[in-house]
Amino acid sequence: MVLNLGQCYQIVGHALNDLQQFSAAAGTPNSVSISELANSDPDAGPHLHDGTWVYNYHTTYQSRVQPGGYGASTGQLSIVPVWTPPTSGDPIILTHYFPVRGQVLVTDTDYYWICNEAARWLWFEHELMLASIAGQRSYSLATYGRWLTQRDQLLSDAQGGPLLDPPVVPGYPPRDGAWRRPRLDFIGGSPTLWLSTPYDLSGLAFSVRVRCPVVEFINGADRDGGLVTDADIIQTTHAEFETVGLWIAYRTLSMGVGPEAAAFGAMAKDQEARARRLVHFFAREAPAPAVPSQVAAAQPAAAISALQQLQAAS
């Protein structure tokens, strides 16, 4: 499944209960009118939407509601800074915690960054196509050195195997090539594929199956720089992106001050645990060593008893 950046931040924003999407009824350089926001409730004062981020999904212009800038009777939002006026029907996105993008007031963390960060923690199965050279046992993968940095990025047999041999006859499925014992090595930091059993012929197309961080493969191609525009596409699923995106958002929110930040901290911890259970979660660090109390808990009762007796004897 693929998602574009626009879908990605909407997934995270909705999960965070932070994002609302409307259509512009009319607009000026310093306002936008949204009929769904028209409200006759006397409690709907002019400050109801103070500081809300306003993003035109069509033109990608962004601004912010100024203090007291809400006209309840018409649903008009007065904004600063000025922008190119939206036309009627333009999709308008309102967010409160984060701006969609950092184009304006760049000091704030934006949804673009949250999505790129989430995409760094997810991976997908990627096949690197190579052409065989008769008798050659090593193939440089330096082209992918930007993200191919760990031996375990080569897919295991349980994940479908690390290597696909060319089909025996045209049109037949590629064969599992794990019997050639492929291995990743990093010579001077540059990834190299080793095959214990080389190919007999040159020019055969074979593929190496690796775990590729989602953020490194944009619009179906290996690309540096991450998600840049709303239309940029990545390989992931709605559920996985939402899980990781929400973790990143909570983590970011927990860096503030006050009781609200503490609450987000707890939520971030909880969400991280969910993220780490995902199939495609890219654990970049080694598992933490077990603390002594956990080791003891894992010991069979008999062994602990024997240990206690030894201690008592000494």
Place this chain on the structure above:
Amino acid sequence: MAGVLVVPAIPSGAAGGGAGSGGAGISRADYWQDLAPQLGRYQRFTVSSQSPSSERSRVVILDELVDAERAPDDFGSGYLYVMDGDQRGVQRRVLSQGDEAPIGALVLSRSFVAALAPGTTVAYTDPCPVVDYGGMKGLVTFCVEALKRLRVDVRIAMMGDGTRRVSLNAWPWITSIDWTDGVYDTRGITASNPLRRSSREYDVTVNGADVTLELSLTYGPDVEYELKAFAPADQVLSDGATWGYSVGGLVSDTTRAAAPVRHVTTLAMDKALEWLIDRTLDDDSLTEAKRARVAQRYSRQLPTWQAAAQYVLLHNQPQRVAELPRQIVSTRQRGARSWPY
């Protein structure tokens, strides 16, 4: 005095009726092809085409093997042996998951030096290869081990030189008189007649590494006679044209030996099953259940073949013709009822 080994006197049933002197014997291919189906799977196929898009010399396409459902490991880990063509006698192993049944292709763990030409005959064997492969003992090895346990009759042609002492060092398996069974000559009959067993005594003496035939009578120059002996069956070999004594063993499928094929298969099965049971029990690549199942299958067959092998060794080996009644009765059989000779 030099002697030559003449054709072995092949026991009946060895290679068809009348396959005695000048007989063809049994080829190595005959031996292992009789053993292979007893021990496991053995099928012969004809290469139908070459792989057009992959490693041609690693892939063997056999139309006869096409099957839409067979599992990738069905022919996996078995062995392919080339029966004819340029690479005759070359052997390869099929990858454990190398059976591409829907297109009848077998992918090998090692490429041939060149792709097998369409029309080439290959033999598939499992669980043992034809010849030793890696740590696996081959069918030929089991046949050779069986031949080592069998004996065949041979006649060693001699030419008289007026002495009574003839060196037997050229036939190192003769280490005592027990490996011989009489001297044959034409003494007292016309030389053109077939040689007859001589009633004269002889002996075989050993002095260190020297083995000597001690005759009680001399044979004059140019007088032909023969020493009948028993030879280990793995050392009396023919290259298809000439029989001779050789320690080289069954070096190719055309090398021939004289022991009956069924005797060899019986003894080879005994050895092979014993070996396969041990190997199976040590094979950590198998699951516990499969290891037990396979070992049990071999174990079930073993007693039958062991009994048959014992029978062959006790009753189907060439025996010495009894010594003269006078000598035997006087030394061992005193008081015996009657001697059959």
